[in-house]
Amino acid sequence: MTSSSTGIPSSTVNYLIVTANVGTLFENPVGIQDVWIKEFSLVVEKQVPKFIALHCQEIGGKEYKSSLQPVKDFFSKLMDCKALVEFSTVRGYLDGDFNHVDQYTALGNFYFVHDSVKDVFLFDYTDKVFTDVSGKQIFSKDLAEVPNIRKEKFQQNFFPGCRWSRKGYSRVRWKIYEKEVEFVNIHLFHDDSNLVSIKSSPSPYTAYRKRALNFVTQRLKDDQFNESKLLFICGDFNFRLDLKALVQKICPTSRQQVVRAPSDDEIIRVLFRDKQCETLNGEEHKEPDVLVKIEKKLFEVEQTLLKEKFEYQYLKSFDSELSDTGLDWKEYEITFPPTYPFSENIADCEDYMRTRCPAWCDRILLSQTLWEWLHHDKANVYYNTMGSDVCMGDHKPVYLAFSAKHDLPKQSNETNNRQQSVETNEG
Structure with missing residues (x-):
């Protein structure tokens, strides 16, 4: 395929970006894990992605110290599912460093590359270079020493009054057909008490989340090695309604x-x-x-x-945390119901628990440069939840699916030309 605007050969890549708070999967695993994998597979089969980014929060759930092996087993089962059989390049980063309380984030990043995508590289944050990537590798110990990921736990003073928190963020950068794209996994502080939230408008918890998101945004801006600024930041932002x-x-x-x-x-x-x-x-x-x-x-x-008429959309007028930050993150229109807190009872999977006010906690945000790239190519975009009518835990996973054009690198161009020449000669 050739780009009509530049005349340069290009390739269209289907992306699938998923964020999921999976804590419930390891607290009440019976039945839910298999359903979760099935629903994930259905989305993969429908969207036919060539690159998948799966960001998870709260891996291991509340019993995280004894759940590392069950976490590994779950993701091993996920990787073996039929929908991912043609993704032979996989990188997984599971934060299992729970003995280092100053570093532990309970975040999990997984990336799946389809066999048809040939020009793909991982960034080495230590040597500041992109390196070849192939095969399947899962890292779960000493992530601070792994060169292809950077993670950071938020300082305790970000969330006054909280005795201990696993909240933080991690980042992994890929180069796909000459486009550098960084994926940031994030988990922000929750509303600890509804009684505090109801006192003021907005609640004091919004300031804590804003401080942390500002911190991460500035970290990304200060990175001189990320010139393209094609950034996804997705996770459990814990944004709540006013x-x-x-x-x-x-x-x-x-x-x-x-x-x-x-x-x-x-x-x-x-x-x-x-x-x-x-x-x-x-x-x-x-x-x-x-x-x-x-x-x-x-x-x-x-x-x-x-x-209102069996829809929750009118609640969006009370969902103002992202716009109130003043930051330049973009988001596609939300047309799905609040993603939290769904019942963990399989029989009541479409009901909300009576613990918190329903809210759109789970989100996928884009940098301005990434937003412009997708809009320039008029990408077909789907922004939705997984498993809307089944139990996926207390959070519904959210996904963003889209197709984007990449200019092929020079070497790929020459290879394509040679292949075309051979096909012509044989014809």
């Missing part, structure tokens, strides 16, 4: 009731009730209905208040 503004919207005439602990007067519950009403005959007040009930890790709401 809870106070949302409740004020869905319960505009409600009466707020605060419940305090008798021992220390600490707020333990906030209720939003229908205002009391009287009958026409002046009878006693009717017991008011509770519209919203909030505790530290409880968010109960009448579902019809969150849904």
